[in-house]
Amino acid sequence: MEGNNSNKQPEKSIPEQTLRRIPLYHQILAEMERQGDEHVSSKHLAQFFQVDDTQVRKDVAIIGYKGKPKSGYSVKGLKNAIEEFLGINYQNTAILVGAGHLGSALAQYPGMGEYGLKLIAVFDNDPSKAGNVLGSFTILPLEALQRVVRSYDIGIAIITVPKEAAQSVCNRIVSLGIKAIWNFAPTQLSVPENVTVRNENIATGIALLSHYLKTHKRTHRSRKEREKNKVPPKKVIEIFNKYQPKREYLIPILEEAQKIYSYLPEDILEFIADFLNIPISSLIQTIRFYSNFKLIPPAKYQIKICIGDTCQRKEAIEILESVSKQLNIGAGESTKSGLFSLEAVPCPGICSESPVVTINDTIYKKIHVGQVSKIIGDLLKKGSSAVADKTSA
Numbered sequence: 365m366e367g368n369n370s371n372k373q374p375e376k377s378i379p380e381q382t383l384r385r386i387p388l389y390h391q392i393l394a395e396m397e398r399q400g401d402e403h404v405s406s407k408h409l410a411q412f413f414q415v416d417d418t419q420v421r422k423d424v425a426i427i428g429y430k431g432k433p434k435s436g437y438s439v440k441g442l443k444n445a446i447e448e449f450l451g452i453n454y455q456n457t458a459i460l461v462g463a464g465h466l467g468s469a470l471a472q473y474p475g476m477g478e479y480g481l482k483l484i485a486v487f488d489n490d491p492s493k494a495g496n497v498l499g500s501f502t503i504l505p506l507e508a509l510q511r512v513v514r515s516y517d518i519g520i521a522i523i524t525v526p527k528e529a530a531q532s533v534c535n536r537i538v539s540l541g542i543k544a545i546w547n548f549a550p551t552q553l554s555v556p557e558n559v560t561v562r563n564e565n566i567a568t569g570i571a572l573l574s575h576y577l578k579t580h581k582r583t584h585r586s587r588k589e590r591e592k593n594k595v596p597p598k599k600v601i602e603i604f605n606k607y608q609p610k611r612e613y614l615i616p617i618l619e620e621a622q623k624i625y626s627y628l629p630e631d632i633l634e635f636i637a638d639f640l641n642i643p644i645s646s647l648i649q650t651i652r653f654y655s656n657f658k659l660i661p662p663a664k665y666q667i668k669i670c671i672g673d674t675c676q677r678k679e680a681i682e683i684l685e686s687v688s689k690q691l692n693i694g695a696g697e698s699t700k701s702g703l704f705s706l707e708a709v710p711c712p713g714i715c716s717e718s719p720v721v722t723i724n725d726t727i728y729k730k731i732h733v734g735q736v737s738k739i740i741g742d743l744l745k746k747g748s749s750a751v752a753d754k755t756s757a
């Protein structure tokens with residue numbers, strides 16, 4: 365029966381690629397709902413991903429939602445089912461311990477509420493910080509922890525203290541009955557079996573925050589501002605003339621734009637977002653899902669580091685940090701010389717070979733930090749001698 369959401373969490377483990385697609389389905393459905401669409405087919409959803417409609421139906425079955433043979437899924441019904449599945453309809457109360465740079469940034473990050481997380485209080489184990497104001501919070505001493513946890517029925521604790529202090533803070537939190545910990549300290553915490561710890565790697569976190577800031581900046585340039593300044597280049601207008609301004613044409617439009625520029629420049633994406641009347645942030649999220657679309661100019665050596673969960677557990681973040689340091693660029697950037705670009709990419713589905721790094725068409729499997737650094741060192745030498753060859757020719 366349509367809309368019969370079972371509310372049951374699946375017992376089998378959910379494929380990582382499905383988990384990555386579910387929030388994107390939600391964004392697409394939210395956008396469709398804004399545009400007044402009532403129904404959507406699995407085929408329509410499939411075109412946003414490199415999957416066929418059977419895969420979409422499997423994903424939706426995992427969510428526990430059913431469509432009708434002729435009309436497909438109800439946009440609103442499926443969106444609600446995803447919200448329930450992801451738990452973003454519920455308000456989880458959280459505390460944060462550790463008001464250093466990262467803790468301060470997280471405490472003031474406005475996106476938490478969107479995911480059902482309500483931060484109640486911020487603590488620090490340094491008594492000199494107690495009483496300081498941090499955004500809308502007054503930093504509390506650890507002594508106040510018990511009172512706050514009990515009064516507000518806190519469900520989640522976010523730990524952002526240095527690694528030396530993390531375990532003792534964790535023990536204190538666990539002793540108060542908190543069962544979910546979001547750990548940003550660069551250390552493994554030991555907890556009882558009934559407590560869940562989500563370890564967050566700082567490098568990934570920074571990449572996400574910087575992505576958020578970029579997107580935030582983009583979305584804050586209004587359409588009027590953009591239209592006032594520029595009109596799309598002639599070649600882009602030619603693409604627009606071939607398609608109706610409907611989201612279902614997003615992929616072919618992107619493909620044509622990338623053919624012209626060899627990547628998808630930011631200002632061109634803004635024109636595309638305006639043309640299709642979709643938020644630039646949701647457009648970029650969709651693009652990042654596809655490995656064939658490039659958001660940065662193609663460099664001679666395109667380094668892609670998988671930061672899927674399995675690779676993260678096996679040095680992927682160390683590799684990312686080391687490459688970033690060696691080339692002096694962050695993820696999503698290219699070197700000034702145009703020799704290297706660096707990207708942190710989602711799981712390509714070969715987790716048994718993790719960690720996985722690709723440089724152009726070569727896939728390096730089960731690779732270590734030292735090996736990656738040597739490969740890049742060799743390419744750097746090759747690159748500089750090629751430049752020397754050209755100059756002396």
Ligand code: FES
Pocket residue numbers: 670671672673674675676710711712713714715716718719720
């Ligand atoms: S997490 Fe699957 S290949 Fe990296």
